[in-house]
Amino acid sequence: MGREISVKELAKLVDGKIVGDENIVMKSVSSLKDAGAGDVSFLANKKYAAQVQKTKASAVIAGEDFTESPREGQAFILCKNANTAVSKAIDFFAPPAIKFPPAIDPKASVAKSARIGKDVHVGPCAVIDEEAEIGDGSVICAGTYIGHYTRIGSKCLIYPNVSIRERCIIGSRVIIHSGTVIGSDGFGFEAGPMGIQKIPQVGIVQVDDDVEIGGNCTIDRARFGRTWLKRGVKLDNQVHLAHNVVVGEFSMLIGQSGVAGSTEIGRGVIIAAQAGINGHITIGDGARVAGTAGVLKDVPPGESVVGTPAESPRDFLERVTLPGKVKKMRQTIKELEAKIADIQGRAL
Incomplete structure (x- = not known):
């Protein structure tokens, strides 16, 4: 049976003010459009304010500036930050996290020279190759491949069908979603009289602590040295990083964005969906790149750019x-x- 909570209890949990019936009991979270009786919903974007009057939700979390009144049998919970508040509500109603038993499945293939830490889970059909190292408490799900000499830190969660090739370094508390490939060869080729010749890619990929990488991302190994994701970086699904790219701490790259080789992205940068970043340039700390932008040259720290070729919002508008x-x-x-x-x- 799922969890239940009253409006009064939820308001205390999210530090909100109640408008309406505090005794209503809620059993789940839903969108304004899909909510029914017993659901709590939320208004985090004023674009959807008209849906509040139509929703069947028993309670709605909204910002402190929301001035509408609830109907009979409904309550509003007004908070400083509706997004933060609804996240707490979702956490309350969320099903228990899946637990992976600390064991190596008999269908997994683990090399004799691999070093496996304490309380590690290795799922069926996973492959851990020669001299690889898995830190304490990490989870390697079904069908995942860990290459030769690759090091995985402690308490990592690597979902099914991830490929991490040889000699890569993964920090602690890293989450990698299904379908992602880390350490594939960088796109290095040179045209010559004998055709297109492959340039060896002998570097590695280094992923620091507390990074999360979405599904079906591709992160190329360096030509030499490292392709480097620093601490706290977050990648959405289908992000591509070419060889020798460096992504600074706590930066976020949104779905289908791509970064060409040897570009350096600073700390706290946000690159929105489908943006393309040229090679051998620098994106300064705190910069913002709009969705679908094509960035051809350096972006100074703290600047925002839009369009193709990317430019300041003012220049773009003009x-x-x-x-x-x-x-x-x-x-x-x-x-x-x-x-x-x-x-x-x-x-x-």
Whole structure:
């Protein structure tokens, strides 16, 4: 049976103010559109404010500036930060986390020279190759491959069907989602008289502590040295990092963004969905790159860029509105020419 909580108890949990019936009992969290009786929902984006009056949710978490009144049999919980509050509500109702027993499945293949720490889980059909090392309390799920000499830190969670190739270094408390490939060869080729020749990629990938990597990401090993994800980096699904890329602490790269070789991304950078970052450039600390932007040159620290080629929001707005301004100017010029012609005609 799932958990239940009253509005009064939930308001205390999320540090919110109650408007309406504090005794309503809730059993789950849902969206405004899909919620029914017994659900708590939330309004974190004013774009959806109209849905509050239509929702069947028994309670709604909203910001302190929300001024609507609940209907009979409904309550609002007003909080300083609705997003933070609903996260606490979701945590309350969430099903228990799946527990992986500390054991090596008999269907797994673990090399004799591999070093396996205490309380490690290795799932069926996982492969841990020669001289690999798995830290205490880590989970290697079914079908995952850990290559020769690769080191995995403690308390990592590596979901099914992840491939981490030889000599890579993974820190502690790292989460890697299914389908991701770490340590594939960087895209290094050179055209010559004998055709396209492959350039050896002999470096590694280093992933520091507390990094989370989404599903189906591809992170290439360095040509030499390392491709490096520093502490606390978060990658969405389907992100690509080319050889020798460096991503600074606590930066976030959103789905389908890609970074070309040898580019350095600073600390606390956000790169939005489908942005493309040129090679051999620097994205400064705290910079923001808008979705679908094409970044061809360095971005200074703290700057925001949009469009292709990427530029400041002000320059982008001026550029995209210029054709409309030119059209209006042409119309104005035609009107002025007509007036001048009329004046000249009457003067004759």
